[in-house]
Amino acid sequence: MVDLIKKIKVLRSNFDEGVAQVEDKESLQELRNTYLSRKKGRITLLLKEMKNVSPEEKPEVGKKINEFKIHVQQKLDELDREIEKPKYKGSQIDLTLPGKQRYRGAPHPILKYKKRIEQIFLSMGFSIEDGPEIETDYYNFGALNFPPHHPARDDWDTLYLTDDLLLRTHTSPVQIRVMEKKKPPIRMINPGKVYRRETPDPTHIPMFYQVEGLVVDFGITFAHLKGTLEHFLKALYHEKIKIRFRPSYFPFTEPSAEVDIECTVCRGEESKCRVCGGGGWIEILGAGMVDPQVLKNVNIDPEKYSGFAFGMGIDRTAMFSFRIPDLRNFYENDLRFIRQFS
Numbered sequence: 001m002v003d004l005i006k007k008i009k010v011l012r013s014n015f016d017e018g019v020a021q022v023e024d025k026e027s028l029q030e031l032r033n034t035y036l037s038r039k040k041g042r043i044t045l046l047l048k049e050m051k052n053v054s055p056e057e058k059p060e061v062g063k064k065i066n067e068f069k070i071h072v073q074q075k076l077d078e079l080d081r082e083i084e085k086p087k088y089k090g091s092q093i094d095l096t097l098p099g100k101q102r103y104r105g106a107p108h109p110i111l112k113y114k115k116r117i118e119q120i121f122l123s124m125g126f127s128i129e130d131g132p133e134i135e136t137d138y139y140n141f142g143a144l145n146f147p148p149h150h151p152a153r154d155d156w157d158t159l160y161l162t163d164d165l166l167l168r169t170h171t172s173p174v175q176i177r178v179m180e181k182k183k184p185p186i187r188m189i190n191p192g193k194v195y196r197r198e199t200p201d202p203t204h205i206p207m208f209y210q211v212e213g214l215v216v217d218f219g220i221t222f223a224h225l226k227g228t229l230e231h232f233l234k235a236l237y238h239e240k241i242k243i244r245f246r247p248s249y250f251p252f253t254e255p256s257a258e259v260d261i262e263c264t265v266c267r268g269e270e271s272k273c274r275v276c277g278g279g280g281w282i283e284i285l286g287a288g289m290v291d292p293q294v295l296k297n298v299n300i301d302p303e304k305y306s307g308f309a310f311g312m313g314i315d316r317t318a319m320f321s322f323r324i325p326d327l328r329n330f331y332e333n334d335l336r337f338i339r340q341f342s
């Protein structure tokens with residue numbers, strides 16, 4: 001009896017080794033035949049040996065053989081189910097886990113806002129022009145009536161790459177580039193990035209977007225400038241937005257103005273508003289009639305033609321459209337903020 005019990009133990013451990021080596025249906029069938037085949041299966045042979053066991057010991061040996069047989073059948077069935085599963089064996093993949101959520105990309109809110117501005121001007125018959133972000137001193141300053149060392153340059157102090165090349169401080173150089181290429185009538189906008197040596201605060205950042213506008217034709221007056229900007233700003237915000245023109249100074253426009261809108265963050269109701277300082281107004285653009293000297297610089301006769309120009313901060317305008325109290329939010333790459341616009 002002892003021999004037979006030992007034999008069952010050895011057979012069981014051989015069987016378990018065989019289980020670990022099963023890879024496909026064929027090797028499983030082979031294992032099944034080795035242990036369960038009716039004529040020469042190892043369990044059949046074990047049962048045949050029962051005739052040599054004494055009647056007292058038969059129940060125990062029989063029980064052991066039976067347990068072994070159940071173990072073999074269960075393991076073979078398990079393997080069968082696993083092999084039937086397509087490709088994935090064991091725990092490589094848990095198909096019951098929830099999938100990973102993929103976020104859809106979307107344009108940055110400022111780029112979306114820029115598109116909106118372009119659409120409004122396209123509908124008014126303006127063209128969209130382009131210009132380089134690295135400019136020469138001449139286009140950024142000289143041709144726009146900023147003589148070298150003139151104090152007006154201080155407001156636009158910037159990053160020089162060489163003595164003559166710099167990161168443009170405004171989109172106004174594109175006025176010159178367009179007037180050199182095209183003759184009136186001109187009606188264009190140029191949206192793009194500009195750079196300034198600036199300490200960031202809620203309404204100032206060192207890299208921001210501007211949109212330049214330029215119209216040159218016969219008989220253009222300040223009334224055209226005012227009407228165009230009023231129409232544009234009402235289309236961009238809403239019909240009831242309050243707009244204010246203030247006299248100002250730019251070397252390349254005469255007369256010049258700055259345009260403010262009511263502070264949409266506090267609506268003038270908070271004396272400590274971080275955006276408007278309690279004044280209730282915030283500047284969004286500079287504008288004016290193109291200085292006759294600028295027209296002469298590009299060989300357009302100021303006796304015949306006149307024009308207006310404006311330059312608006314896109315980020316700052318977007319900030320008020322969305323009623324965001326800090327411009328820096330747009331560039332901090334906090335997805336919780338950015339996703340609100342997608």
Ligand code: FA5
Nearest residue numbers: 170172204205208283284285286287309310311313316
């Ligand atoms: C100019 O840049 C002139 N080129 C505008 C102009 C064009 C005048 C054509 C006349 C004719 P200014 O520096 O004021 O002007 O800037 C224009 C607008 O850019 C501002 O009203 C504001 O909306 C935005 N802006 C200026 N500085 C910053 C800044 N640091 N961060 C964000 N927006 C700014």
